[in-house]
Amino acid sequence: MTEQTVLIIDDEPDIRELLEITLLRMGLDTVTACNVQEALEKIEQYRPNLCLTDMKLPDGNGIDIVRYLQKNHSQTPVAVITAFGSMDTAVQALKAGAYDFVSKPVDLPKLRELIQTALKLRQGKAKPNSTTHKDDAEPHADGILGNSPAMQQLKATISKLARSQAPVYIHGESGSGKELVAHQIHLQGSRAKAPFIPVNCGAIPENLMESEFFGHKKGSFTGAVADKQGLFQAAHKGTLFLDEVADLPLTMQVKLLRAIQEGAVKPVGGVEEIPVDVRILSATHKSLEHEVAAGAFRQDLYYRLNVIKLKVPPLRERQDDIILLADFFLQKIAERWQMPPIRLSAAARDELMRYSFPGNVRELENVLERASTLCDNNTIQPDDLQLPINTELNQPTTPLPTINKPEIKRPEAEPLPLWNPIDEDAERELILRALDQTRWNRTKAAEVLGMSFRQLRYRIQKYGLDES
Numbered sequence: 001m002t003e004q005t006v007l008i009i010d011d012e013p014d015i016r017e018l019l020e021i022t023l024l025r026m027g028l029d030t031v032t033a034c035n036v037q038e039a040l041e042k043i044e045q046y047r048p049n050l051c052l053t054d055m056k057l058p059d060g061n062g063i064d065i066v067r068y069l070q071k072n073h074s075q076t077p078v079a080v081i082t083a084f085g086s087m088d089t090a091v092q093a094l095k096a097g098a099y100d101f102v103s104k105p106v107d108l109p110k111l112r113e114l115i116q117t118a119l120k121l122r123q124g125k126a127k128p129n130s131t132t133h134k135d136d137a138e139p140h141a142d143g144i145l146g147n148s149p150a151m152q153q154l155k156a157t158i159s160k161l162a163r164s165q166a167p168v169y170i171h172g173e174s175g176s177g178k179e180l181v182a183h184q185i186h187l188q189g190s191r192a193k194a195p196f197i198p199v200n201c202g203a204i205p206e207n208l209m210e211s212e213f214f215g216h217k218k219g220s221f222t223g224a225v226a227d228k229q230g231l232f233q234a235a236h237k238g239t240l241f242l243d244e245v246a247d248l249p250l251t252m253q254v255k256l257l258r259a260i261q262e263g264a265v266k267p268v269g270g271v272e273e274i275p276v277d278v279r280i281l282s283a284t285h286k287s288l289e290h291e292v293a294a295g296a297f298r299q300d301l302y303y304r305l306n307v308i309k310l311k312v313p314p315l316r317e318r319q320d321d322i323i324l325l326a327d328f329f330l331q332k333i334a335e336r337w338q339m340p341p342i343r344l345s346a347a348a349r350d351e352l353m354r355y356s357f358p359g360n361v362r363e364l365e366n367v368l369e370r371a372s373t374l375c376d377n378n379t380i381q382p383d384d385l386q387l388p389i390n391t392e393l394n395q396p397t398t399p400l401p402t403i404n405k406p407e408i409k410r411p412e413a414e415p416l417p418l419w420n421p422i423d424e425d426a427e428r429e430l431i432l433r434a435l436d437q438t439r440w441n442r443t444k445a446a447e448v449l450g451m452s453f454r455q456l457r458y459r460i461q462k463y464g465l466d467e468s
Contacts, residue, residue, distance in 0.1 A: 004119055005029045005046055009039045009053035009065060010081070015106075019052060022108055026115065036060035040068060043076075050118050051078040055089050063089075063096050070097040077118040077163075081106065090166075091308055095157070100164045114165065117190045144177070144184055145328055146321040150313040154181070161308060162188035167260075169305050170283035172312030174453065175362030175443060178283040179243055181312055186239040191279060194238030199231055202247030202452050209252045211268050214259065220269020232265045232276045239279045244452070245305065246284040246291050250298065257301045280305065315357040315364065322352050325361060329368045330380075342372050344380050351382040359443040362453070366442055386439050428463045431456070435465070 008019045011034045020030045031046050033039040035058045043051070051069060055062040062080040069076050077099035082090045090101040099118050102111055144155060161168055162185050170178045179198055186196040204212050211221075215230030231240060242248075248256065259265050260280055264273040282305045291297035315322065323344075330342045344352070348371075357363050371384040431449065438444040446456040459465075 004050075005031060005048045006115070007031045007033065007039065007042055007046065007048040007051045007053075009033045009036075009051065009057065009062070011035060011054065011056075011058050015054070015081075018106070019111075022111065023115070026112060028115070034058070036064050039065055043069070043073065047073070048076065050115065051076060052081065052115075053078060054081045055083070055093070061089075062098075063093055066093055066096045066098045079114055079118060094160050094164055094166075094308070097160065098163075101166070117165075120190070144180060145325055146318055147324065148318040148320040150318045151321060154310075154313065157310060158184050159188055161185055161310065163190075164308070165190075165279055167280045167282070167305050167307045169288065169307075169309050170281065170312060171288075171309060172283070172285065173314045173358075173360055174285045175360035176285075176312045176314055177361050178285075178312055179241065181310065182239070182241040182243075182281045182283060185281060186241075186279075189239075189279075191238050195235050196239050196241065197231055197235040198241040198243055200243045200452065200454055202244040203454055206249050206252070209249070210255060213252075213256065214265040215267035215270075217267050217269035220267075224269070227267075230265060230267060232259060232278055233274060235278045236276050237278075239281055242280065242282040242305075244284050245282040246286040246288060246297060248297075250296075253298045253301050257298065257304060260304055315360045319353065322357075322364070323349055325364055326352060326368060329365045330372065333369060333372050339372070340378050342375070342378050342380065345382075347382050348380045348385060351385055351387060355387050359441065363441065363443055366440075370440055427459070428465070431459055431463070432465065435460075 006023050006028050008016055008023070008030055009032070010016050010019070016032050016034075020032065023030050031042050031048060033042045037059055039051075039053065039057075042048070051065060053062040053065045057064075062078075066078050066080070069078050074097075078097075080090065080093045080098050080101045081104060082093075082101055083104050090103075093101060100114050102114060144151065144158075146152075146154075158181060168182075168185060170181055172178050172181075182198070183196055186192065199212075211224075211228065211230070213231050215228050215233055216224050218224055218227050259276075262273070263277065264275045266273045288297055288302055288306065292299050292302050315325075326344060326349075330344070334340065334342050352364075359366070367385055367387065368380070370386065371380045374386075375381065375384040431445070434445040434448045435442070438448060442456055442460070443453055446453045449456065
């Protein structure tokens, strides 16, 4: 027998034989079982390095195997084989503790890659990033801060999804921390040492999208003075995070779908396709289901991205984390500006706890950034927070109207003209007016101006408005 043994569990002899041949060619020893009972006996007899099980078995299912291994041999990874399109059962298996899943008909190259990665994890050669296993209560830049039940559940789900190579669609409100969640999935998985490439799909001009994603060859268009590597190539062997994926135009959605399906990209002006090995994570604050129904998002791309859906809870659903996050942000602010420690008064803490934070964690950080500047004696009082009047928990404040809907604007707010990025002086003045109207709430100001938060942040830095 070789050093590494894989237990194959399937009630179809032809499938068992195919998998046996594949694994033997990889230099692995195999043991087979045709049902749950026999599988449990073989597990105890052979103590395999990896289990590969069908979901549907005569006397149970693959989840029974997963749960048994989690309870008795937690270091043994198990991958499940599901019928094509049975993603619900695959997700159930992942939540139960499965390492990954493959769909029938089995893609043998993907299966071989899965097996190799799983065995490396078993041997301890591809351990998750150690920084992700610190005390959750300890604030650190790379982790997800929060001890509420909602966050504990999220962290547990992230740990399970990190073991898989399946695409994950991360859904949550603006400012809830979707990119941080995506980064943690990357850091805790087998691709942790490879690049994590985040891209805001809404911030790339449409005429540059193909070049940004797939790269280009020198001379392929005016301004292409040298070969350029695209985002897919930059993320090779790692993770590509598509933030605000709903903002992709339909023409780009087609090209993105092909790149994901084929596992290859063709640079603009290039002739040959370049193979890429990338795990795709995506996110948006919009409802992709609604975008599909409206014809704004391709259904086939939606199904390709939404293999596993992960919801990030809004801050109002994790009230217990507000003060923990606030203290963390104040510590960061003090360190950044080399200030004495900043603290919240008891009344200010109560005020934060009563507020619903429609802008979520990002809004909390912006509020504290402003309050730390306004406060006296390094102690933040309720007035320093400048929160909107409506602070009833779980009752989001009425959002400021966008500039293209003057009929619902606040009576006291002077209507803003349409955003014109050509005239820089006018643009600067327009941004200042929007910030003033929203009490320097950048998230709301971006909504008023009809641009993304990142676009606004870039222009605030460009024009030096932080110092205004």
